[in-house]
Each structure stands twice: as C-alpha cells, then as structure tokens.
C-alpha cells in the first residue's frame with residue numbers, strides 16, 4: 001500500500017486518522033511536534049498493534065527541512081498540524097501565523113514543487129486553519 005504522511009499526527013483528529021490509515025493498510029509516517037517528554041500525544045492511546053506500525057518522526061511544520069523528512073516519498077500528505085485555539089491566537093498571534101500560514105506553505109512546497117499540481121482537495125473552512133490534504 002501507499003506511503004502516506006500525517007502532520008499533527010499526535011492531535012485529536014490526526015491520531016484517529018493515523019489509526020484509520022493503518023487499518024486500511026497504509027504505511028504511515030507521522031509527524032509529531034517535539035516536546036521535552038518525547039510524548040506522542042494521542043497516538044499513545046492507540047492499540048499497540050496499530051502504534052507499532054506507525055513511523056513516528058519528531059518535526060515542526062515551521063521548519064522546511066523537517067517537513068521534507070516527513071513528506072518525502074509520500075503519495076498523500078494529510079496536513080493537520082495547527083494551532084487551533086482562537087482565544088490563544090490573540091495572546092500569541094505571531095505563533096499562529098508561523099504555524100498555520102508559514103507551516104502550511106512549508107508542507108505544500110515540497111509536494112507541489114516535485115509534482116504537477118493536483119486538483120484542489122476540498123478544505124472545510126473554520127476561523128482557525130483546518131486540515132488539508134496534498135497528493136503527489
């Protein structure tokens with residue numbers, strides 16, 4: 001089956017998506033934002049049999065080199081890494097721009113620069129940045 005990549009894999013939606021992708025037979029590379037506990041977030045509550053099949057890579061969507069390591073070779077990239085709290089965005093707006101705008105640009109760049117632009121995939125809009133899917 002195809003290699004796929006998921007950013008924000010340790011988050012609420014990302015972890016469920018990772019589980020569903022593994023169950024469907026995909027090889028999943030999961031980007032998890034590094035933290036001092038080396039926690040894999042919600043991925044840690046998945047069944048061990050599922051978790052063991054996930055290639056977890058610590059990374060940061062604001063860092064293009066880090067993004068490249070995760071998306072390289074992936075047929076599909078599910079981009080769910082984001083800062084989603086609207087109230088917190090008023091306290092630290094720059095971090096939201098860096099993660100949600102610059103980060104999304106970093107994730108889409110290696111995909112769109114190495115392959116013809118795919119047809120746009122529907123992205124539901126909310127006040128915060130919502131998950132995106134890029135195909136190669």
Ligand SMILES: NC(=O)c1ccc[n+]([C@@H]2O[C@H](COP(=O)([O-])OP(=O)(O)OC[C@H]3O[C@@H](n4cnc5c(N)ncnc54)[C@H](O)[C@@H]3O)[C@@H](O)[C@H]2O)c1
Pocket residue numbers: 007008009010011012013014031032033041059060061062080081082083084099103126128129130131
């Ligand atoms: N949960 C919902 O009900 C809902 C509804 C509509 C849209 N969305 C959107 O879907 C996406 C995912 O939502 P969620 O609920 O899973 O959020 P979440 O906060 O649980 O997951 C987001 C993940 O992104 C990671 N992340 C943050 N900054 C990062 C960075 N710089 N580099 C790499 N990873 C980083 C966080 O560590 C986190 O695990 C978000 O864009 C959100 O706005 C969610």
